[in-house]
Amino acid sequence: MSSDPKLRLEHVTKRFPVRGSDDTFTALDDVSFDLAEGELLVLVGPSGCGKSTLLDLLGGLTAPTSGRILLDGRPVTGPGLDRGIVFQQYALLPWRTARANIEFGLEAEGLPARTRREVADHHLELVGLAGFGDRYPHELSGGMKQRVAIARSLAFDPEVLLMDEPFAALDAQTRESLQDELLRIRLETGKTILFITHGIDEAVYLGQRVAVLTPRPGRVKTIVDVDIDRTVDDVRSTEEFRHHRHIVWTELHSETDPAAGSSHASAPLTKVVDHVRN
Amino acid sequence: MSGTSATLVRGTADAVAAGPGVGSAGPADAGATDSVTSARAGLARRFGSFVWGLIEPAVAIVVFLALWEIAPRVGLVDAVFLPPFSTVVDALVDLVVSGRLADHLGASLSRAVTGFAVALLVAVPLGVVIGWYRSVSVLLNPILEMFRNTAVLALLPVFVLVLGIGETSKVALVIYASVFPILLNTISGVRTVDPLLVKSARSLGLPTYRLFQKVILPAAVPTIFTGIRMAAASSVLVLIAAEMVGAKAGLGYLITASQLNFQIPNMYAGIVAISVVGLVFNGVLVAVEHRLSRWRGAQQ
Numbered sequence: 001m002s003s004d005p006k007l008r009l010e011h012v013t014k015r016f017p018v019r020g021s022d023d024t025f026t027a028l029d030d031v032s033f034d035l036a037e038g039e040l041l042v043l044v045g046p047s048g049c050g051k052s053t054l055l056d057l058l059g060g061l062t063a064p065t066s067g068r069i070l071l072d073g074r075p076v077t078g079p080g081l082d083r084g085i086v087f088q089q090y091a092l093l094p095w096r097t098a099r100a101n102i103e104f105g106l107e108a109e110g111l112p113a114r115t116r117r118e119v120a121d122h123h124l125e126l127v128g129l130a131g132f133g134d135r136y137p138h139e140l141s142g143g144m145k146q147r148v149a150i151a152r153s154l155a156f157d158p159e160v161l162l163m164d165e166p167f168a169a170l171d172a173q174t175r176e177s178l179q180d181e182l183l184r185i186r187l188e189t190g191k192t193i194l195f196i197t198h199g200i201d202e203a204v205y206l207g208q209r210v211a212v213l214t215p216r217p218g219r220v221k222t223i224v225d226v227d228i229d230r231t232v233d234d235v236r237s238t239e240e241f242r243h244h245r246h247i248v249w250t251e252l253h254s255e256t257d258p259a260a261g262s263s264h265a266s267a268p269l270t271k272v273v274d275h276v277r278n
Numbered sequence: 279m280s281g282t283s284a285t286l287v288r289g290t291a292d293a294v295a296a297g298p299g300v301g302s303a304g305p306a307d308a309g310a311t312d313s314v315t316s317a318r319a320g321l322a323r324r325f326g327s328f329v330w331g332l333i334e335p336a337v338a339i340v341v342f343l344a345l346w347e348i349a350p351r352v353g354l355v356d357a358v359f360l361p362p363f364s365t366v367v368d369a370l371v372d373l374v375v376s377g378r379l380a381d382h383l384g385a386s387l388s389r390a391v392t393g394f395a396v397a398l399l400v401a402v403p404l405g406v407v408i409g410w411y412r413s414v415s416v417l418l419n420p421i422l423e424m425f426r427n428t429a430v431l432a433l434l435p436v437f438v439l440v441l442g443i444g445e446t447s448k449v450a451l452v453i454y455a456s457v458f459p460i461l462l463n464t465i466s467g468v469r470t471v472d473p474l475l476v477k478s479a480r481s482l483g484l485p486t487y488r489l490f491q492k493v494i495l496p497a498a499v500p501t502i503f504t505g506i507r508m509a510a511a512s513s514v515l516v517l518i519a520a521e522m523v524g525a526k527a528g529l530g531y532l533i534t535a536s537q538l539n540f541q542i543p544n545m546y547a548g549i550v551a552i553s554v555v556g557l558v559f560n561g562v563l564v565a566v567e568h569r570l571s572r573w574r575g576a577q578q
Contacts, residue, residue: 059481079483091478095496095573107492108482136573156482 004073005034006192007058007160012067014053027053029217030067035160040186040193042207044200044248050218051196055164058194059085071159081109084153088165090145092137098148099124099133105156123151126185143174147181154189161193167202179205183230200252204228204245205236212251222251361543369543370550378532379551385527387555389445390517393452397509401457402502405464406490409498415465422461430455430516434523443524448517455516456509463505467498500574503567510559518552529555 012031015024028050035041045051056062057069060079069076071083084105092101102120111119124133127147137145146166153161167175179202186193197203203210210224224247228240235241343363350357361369373379408415408422434451441447471494479493521530529552536544 060483061477061480079481081483083481085478085481087474087478089474091472091474093475093493093496095499095571104479104492105482108484108488138574 004037005070006037006039006072007035007194008068008070008073009033010068010070012054012057012064012069014050014057014062015065026217028057028064029219031218031220032067033211033220033223035192035194038186038190038192040195040206040208042195042197042203042210043213044197044203044210044252045213045218046198046215046252048215048218049213050215051164051213053218055085055162055196058160058162059083081105081156082159084156084158084161086146086149086153086161086163086166088168090137090142090149092145092148092152094137097134097136098129098140098144101137101148102152102155105152109156119155120151123155124148126154126188127151128181141174142170143178146170146178150182150185154185154191159192161191163193163195165197166195168197168199175202182206200245200248201236204241204248205230210244210248212248224248224251359542361546365543366546366550369541370547373544373547379547382527382529382532382548383551383555385525385531386517386521386529389448389528390452390513390559393449393517394456394509394513396449397453397456397460397513398506400453401460401505402464402495405461405502406468406494406498408461409465409468410490410494422458426458426462430512431519434520437520438524448520448525448528451516451520452513456513459508459512460502460505463508464498464502467501468494470501471497500567500571503563503570507560507563507567510563511556514552514556514559 009032012028013026014028015026017023018025031050031054033041043051043054053062057064058076060076060083063077076083092098093104096104099117099120102123103116106116106119121130121133124130127150129144129147129151132140132144137148140148150166167178170178182193182195183206185191195203195206197206204226207226210226212221212224213219214221224244226244228235228238228244232238346360346363348362349355350360350362370379408418430451433454437447437451437454441450475493475497476489479489484492517528518530518533521528522534525531529548532548533545533552536542536548
């Protein structure tokens with residue numbers, strides 16, 4: 001690991017009070033990992049592994065109960081434009097055109113109107129939507145909306161891009177093409193990306209490393225290095241892809257094996273298997 | 279209707295184009311002639327539906343006005359109490375020419391617009407605060423519910439007693455009547471803003487006032503507008519009632535004064551003027567609303 005990570009999570013724990021009792025619910029338990037500059041790390045885990053909680057923490061919307069999150073060595077204390085978040089449900093402002101949505105973050109930065117427009121148009125082009133700047137979100141397909149959302153998060157040039165199951169709501173073909181787009185955009189921009197998903201294929205296809213999370217409480221079980229050649233055609237059918245896919249699958253699956261967990265663990269089991277089949 | 283006839287025309291045009299290509303066989307020729315006639319019929323039908331499209335909305339109104347005109351003339355109703363529509367129009371023209379209508383209209387409109395503007399300036403910010411901050415809502419909700427459920431006209435004597443019979447009491451009454459629809463709709467508009475949009479804006483580090491300005495208010499605009507249109511209707515109602523009770527000018531005053539002086543055509547002229555004002559008011563609001571919610575597109 002690089003000695004100077006872009007993003008570092010140090011023993012991050014988050015507990016929530018349980019309503020009507022003195023107990024607390026542990027959403028994240030002692031989560032630690034590093035992201036090197038320009039790296040794409042994928043977090044994969046079943047429901048209940050604390051993905052949303054982790055994202056809120058990284059976004060600075062809530063603070064960890066204990067532990068620290070460091071961005072470029074400085075602790076994260078609140079929301080800011082050094083992190084860009086891409087949500088599953090796009091979160092585009094429906095009353096703004098695609099271009100005006102991309103300009104949204106730039107307005108928060110206080111850039112003059114002409115610069116905003118130039119930056120927005122550049123990013124529309126980057127995500128392959130040149131000429132669609134004047135469309136309203138309801139006039140765009142799901143895949144196009146997510147492209148706009150990605151462009152919006154890249155436009156204000158954040159240090160890290162946080163992506164919360166961004167392609168989960170898309171059909172399979174659109175998803176694959178956007179995965180390729182993301183890899184291309186990453187090469188073009190050199191962004192550090194933290195990508196959250198529950199799709200194993202997606203995780204192995206995108207991630208240089210895949211962190212497997214376990215549910216209740218959310219923990220990092222293991223981090224799998226995915227060292228595969230992505231320049232060949234149909235990467236997903238190669239032997240090494242299937243090999244890495246199987247490793248991640250086994251890590252996820254063993255966690256929810258009835259023999260490994262308590263009876264509570266059997267509920268998420270079926271869910272994980274479903275996701276795997278998807 | 280125009281849609282189906284358009285496809286019909288397009289269909290026959292295709293048939294005409296295909297006709298010669300099929301060859302010189304008898305049935306194909308016959309088919310081509312048929313389609314030419316039906317193309318003409320389609321054009322005629324399209325023209326017909328265009329004209330009907332212009333007439334259709336007016337039919338019910340024309341029938342109503344014709345009834346109004348005929349009923350007093352044939353003695354179905356007493357022409358003294360319900361003069362024929364043409365007599366009312368004559369009275370209306372006289373009122374317009376003499377400038378009296380403009381005076382009354384001006385008096386009513388200035389009260390309505392002033393009260394309405396004040397209500398808007400009060401209710402929207404208050405609604406945003408109540409909708410957003412739970413503690414404010416808990417604090418203010420009981421008293422708002424109490425006032426909201428007190429019929430405005432029941433308070434009319436109170437307003438007159440406290441604020442006199444001048445402009446203030448009438449404007450205050452319009453404010454009171456307009457505030458609640460706008461306030462309640464603003465509250466519900468703010469509460470139903472997509473939380474994801476708020477979260478997304480928050481994650482950009484937007485300060486709260488920017489959040490209101492750039493996310494919450496625009497998202498609530500369609501709901502607020504529903505309230506604004508309701509407020510417009512109820513403010514006209516209340517204003518006319520107030521002017522009937524005590525005023526020296528205004529459309530409500532025109533109506534009661536004409537009735538008391540037995541100038542029945544003038545009374546009806548005043549009523550017609552009010553209905554036109556209401557229509558125009560609503561039309562303007564619908565246009566503004568449409569302009570502000572273009573982004574909703576097909577959902578409307």
